[in-house]
Amino acid sequence: MKVTRRTLLGAAGATLAAPALGQPRWPDRPVEIVVGFVAGGATDLDARAVAPLLEKRLGGPVVVVNRPGAGGEVALASVARARPDGHVLATTNMPGLLTIPIERQAQFKLEDFVGIANMVTDPTAMTVHEDSPYRTMADLIAAARAQPDRITYASPGVGTDDHLQLVLLQALTGISMTHVVFQGDPQLRTAILGRQVDVMGLNLGPVTANREKLRTLAMAGAARSAFRPDVPTLTELGFPVEMASERGIVAPAGTPPAILQRLREAMADVIRDPDFVRVMRERYTEPRYEEGTAWFTRLAGLQGNYRTLWQRTPWSQR
Structure with missing residues (x-):
């Protein structure tokens, strides 16, 4: 039989796809x-x-x-x-x-x-309803300082990046917000759009993909995102938090x-x-x-x- 380059390549592909002799195929389900x-x-x-x-x-x-x-x-x-x-x-x-x-x-x-x-x-971000009275991070921090625990902050779970953003921000500023947990992004968006919570901690990607009626005050990346150059980082606003x-x-x-x-x-x-x-x-x-x-x-x-x-x-x- 004439051995060609195509024959050799076909044999090599078959070797990679098939299990070795005596070994079970994987994945088998x-x-x-x-x-x-x-x-x-x-x-x-x-x-x-x-x-x-x-x-x-x-x-x-x-x-x-x-x-x-x-x-x-x-x-x-x-x-x-x-x-x-x-x-x-x-x-x-x-x-x-x-x-x-x-x-x-x-x-x-x-x-x-x-x-x-x-x-x-x-990167995680801090987002409010577009009609929120908090138009900047300075507004939010001032309100939280004036009324401890009154402002509600939603995240998808304790210890997530979205939650730890709040933990670090509170430690830096001395403010205190009330943390509210939801099971995932859709529930968070529903809560913020329905005015059930004041602020949403959620990653910049999903916030940007569904930005209607939302205002993102800041995000916690090391630098501004090419996708959202309009959103400042927490660090450049004077809060050195990266998450x-x-x-x-x-x-x-x-x-x-x-x-x-x-x-x-x-x-x-x-x-x-x-x-x-x-x-x-x-x-x-x-x-x-x-x-x-x-x-x-x-x-x-x-x-x-x-x-x-x-x-x-x-x-x-x-």
Whole structure:
């Protein structure tokens, strides 16, 4: 038989797609991406953007499963206990991945997972109804100082980036607002549009994608966003607070190295895929790829910072 370049490439592709002799095929059933928040929120939409692109690279179905509750703890705990065979993954949100086990007797810890990839970073922001009397951060701070605990601040959970933005701002200014928790982005938007709360802590991407009747006073990125150059940073307004949601994908600790490597390679490809980049930009969110091992090494180094913050300003009480 004549061996051609096409023959060799076809054989190589078959080797990659098929399991090695005597080894089970993987995936042999749908791969689940478990999301700790309700459908329609930023984390859920990230997962749904990833799923069809990951399917193409794994050669099997990838489905998104929503398990909201406790600021993401319900979902993460379920994945921490899942069989580590690569069929059950989780989305993660920073800083919740680190802060939840610090603030409570959580059902998971960072070491229960291995990192596949960080996907995006999205700074948190402070947003009010367009008819709110608070037209600037100075207005909001002055009102909160004059009437402690009267102003209500909504977030998607204790220890989330949106909540810690408030914790740090209160520590800096000496003000005190009343924290109100909702399960996800849609509920937060409904609350602020219905005037049930005064201020919403939510990431700049979802706020910008649904900005009608909203006014964003400031955001907590290191610099102004190219998507919202009109929104000042808290730092430039004199409040040195930086906080953002980093959203990524993890697997249970103990996942076989070969499966983990395949997932990491596939996710690296997905995050660079023009279709993924386009969807993120349509949602005013910047992709930020970080390989799983390097990502988790960095997170392990950050744990001490959050423990110090907890000792200084225990956020569950605020």
